[in-house]
Amino acid sequence: MKAAIRNEYCTPDQLEIGRIALPRPGDDEILVKVKATTVNRTDCGVLTGKPWAIRLFTGLFKPVRPITGTDFAGIVVDKGNNVDQFQIGDHAYGFFDQGLSSHAEYLAVSTKKAVLRKPENVTFEQAAASLEGAHYAFYFLKDLKLNAGDRILINGGTGAIGNAALQLLKHINVRVTVTCETEFIEVLKSQGAERVIDYQKEDFTTINDQFDHIFDAVGKSSFGKCKPLLKSKGIYISSELGKNWQNPVLALLSPFMPGKKVKFPFPYSIKRSMKFIDELVVNEGFTPLIDRRYRLEDIEKAYEYVLSGQKKGNVVLAFD
Ligand SMILES: NC(=O)c1ccc[n+]([C@@H]2O[C@H](COP(=O)([O-])OP(=O)(O)OC[C@H]3O[C@@H](n4cnc5c(N)ncnc54)[C@H](OP(=O)(O)O)[C@@H]3O)[C@@H](O)[C@H]2O)c1
Numbered sequence: 001m002k003a004a005i006r007n008e009y010c011t012p013d014q015l016e017i018g019r020i021a022l023p024r025p026g027d028d029e030i031l032v033k034v035k036a037t038t039v040n041r042t043d044c045g046v047l048t049g050k051p052w053a054i055r056l057f058t059g060l061f062k063p064v065r066p067i068t069g070t071d072f073a074g075i076v077v078d079k080g081n082n083v084d085q086f087q088i089g090d091h092a093y094g095f096f097d098q099g100l101s102s103h104a105e106y107l108a109v110s111t112k113k114a115v116l117r118k119p120e121n122v123t124f125e126q127a128a129a130s131l132e133g134a135h136y137a138f139y140f141l142k143d144l145k146l147n148a149g150d151r152i153l154i155n156g157g158t159g160a161i162g163n164a165a166l167q168l169l170k171h172i173n174v175r176v177t178v179t180c181e182t183e184f185i186e187v188l189k190s191q192g193a194e195r196v197i198d199y200q201k202e203d204f205t206t207i208n209d210q211f212d213h214i215f216d217a218v219g220k221s222s223f224g225k226c227k228p229l230l231k232s233k234g235i236y237i238s239s240e241l242g243k244n245w246q247n248p249v250l251a252l253l254s255p256f257m258p259g260k261k262v263k264f265p266f267p268y269s270i271k272r273s274m275k276f277i278d279e280l281v282v283n284e285g286f287t288p289l290i291d292r293r294y295r296l297e298d299i300e301k302a303y304e305y306v307l308s309g310q311k312k313g314n315v316v317l318a319f320d
Contacts, residue, residue, distance in 0.1 A: 003067045003104030004299045009049030012303035015068065017296060023101075023108035024078075030086050030111060031078035035124035037102045039294070039302040039315045040132040040160060042070050046099050047303060051241070057098045068299075069102030071095040072109075073118050073127035074319075083111050091118040095131035095270055103299060103317065114270035119282045127281070129288035129314035133160025134277045137168055137217075139267035140237050144213050148173035153229065155179050155204060155216040157188045157196070158312045161239055162217030163289045166191055171285055177211065179204050184312065187289075205229065213237070218309075223250055223262050230260045237263050289313025 005018045025031040045054045047068055058064060073093035076086050086092060094100065094115035101107050109115055118127045140161070146152070152169060156162040157178035169176050170192035177195040178188050185196045197204050205225045212234055214226045219240020226236050238247045251264035267273070280286040291312040294302040299317060306315050 001105040002296060003101070004069070004296065005066050006047070006063070006068070007066055008062055009055075010047065012047065012300045012307070015047065015300060015303065017299070022106055025080045025083075025108045026110070027080040027082045028110045028112055029080045029108045030076045030083055030092060030115070031106060031108050032072060032074040032092055033077045033106055034072050034074040034102060034104060035319050036074070036128040037069050037072045037317045038128050038132060039103075039299065039306050039317060040070065041306065042097050042132055043068055043103075044303065044307050046070065063099075065099040065101050067101035067104050067107075068099070069104065069107070070097055070100055071128050071131045072100060072102035072107060073124040074107075077106070085111055086117070091120075091124070091127075092116065093118045093124075093127040093131070095135060095274060097132075097135075097267070097270065103296065105296070105319065114274040116274060116278050119278065121284060122281055125290060125293070125316045125318060126288055129290050129316055130277055130281050130286060131274065133288070133314065134164035134168070134280075134286065135270060135273040136161045136239065136267055137164035138273040138276055139265050140215060140217075140239060141165055141168060143263055143265055144235060144237075146172055146174050146213075149175065150212040151175045151177070151210075152213045152215060153177045153179075153204065153211045155199075155214070155221055156218030157193065158184050158289070159218050160289075160311070160314050162215075163188075163191070163313050164286070165215060165217055166193060167286050168280075171280070177204075177209070210234075216240070222246065223260075227260055232259055234260050235263050236260070237265065291315055293318045295319075 076090045157180045175194045178193045179197045179199040216238040223236045248264040250262035254261040
């Protein structure tokens with residue numbers, strides 16, 4: 001089979017499309033013919049080994065998995081002796097942030113991981129694109145104890161995480177103000193945003209408004225700059241560590257600080273977030289934003305585009 005392979009942490013141009021033997025499913029595994037996968041920001045971390053902390057999970061000195069890829073949607077073509085929940089021919093999808101070797105024509109994946117039957121009402125591409133961003137959005141928002149009518153500002157509504165967050169918040173009637181570039185204003189309004197700020201024309205930190213919470217989904221702001229926009233017990237969350245790791249540090253200090261706080265949630269059980277997302281997808285409550293599509297052979301270009309920080313939602317690698 002063809003797969004995107006590297007043996008060291010590297011840049012996209014060092015990733016090679018090679019031919020290797022088809023994996024054989026272990027007792028708890030299914031063999032999946034991949035129909036779609038994405039190239040996402042987690043993949044960029046797994047490819048490059050940056051930020052360094054990611055190596056604690058993906059291999060300290062070199063990647064444990066030579067094949068890249070963290071999510072997939074495809075068809076079960078073989079299974080191990082202990083697998084009851086999938087039959088050959090079933091459509092499956094799944095995600096694992098430390099790597100699934102899914103940038104390949106086939107993958108063998110344990111059914112003990114976050115792997116579910118693909119909802120019938122979405123395509124393989126939509127299923128694969130429903131996972132990474134929505135998983136992080138789920139965990140970044142989970143601790144906010146939101147109520148209908150609360151107001152939240154999301155910085156970066158066209159990112160995979162920010163766009164998923166906007167859609168998740170719509171379901172609990174939270175009032176969302178979101179930032180994006182001019183071209184996407186109407187798209188985000190149609191997805192439920194109450195107010196859209198064109199970040200190329202206006203700096204959101206200078207607007208005359210206040211929010212219960214601020215979620216910087218692209219990690220481009222700071223607590224200090226956003227503080228005036230937060231109500232007295234408001235919470236600031238960023239998807240990035242911030243300058244000098246200030247966001248996790250401030251989150252650790254938060255219990256000792258009165259008033260406005262920083263939280264830095266750690267996503268943990270992917271099975272839990274995926275179950276939540278799966279139910280939303282089945283009930284047509286979540287439609288991932290899909291940007292460009294690439295072939296496996298063009299994966300270098302896909303990674304470069306994702307690393308440019310300009311993707312709108314998700315970048316898909318489509319097979320066939
Ligand atoms: N903490 C974690 O566990 C974790 C996990 C995964 C990802 N991350 C981080 O989370 C961040 C978001 O990931 P993602 O995949 O959602 O991002 P993404 O899809 O790569 O985000 C890119 C999008 O953000 C928009 N954008 C960039 N700068 C902006 C700004 N200043 N204001 C408004 N929009 C802006 C871009 O629009 P334009 O093209 O118009 O600029 C583009 O559409 C990344 O920094 C990633 O490294 C953290």
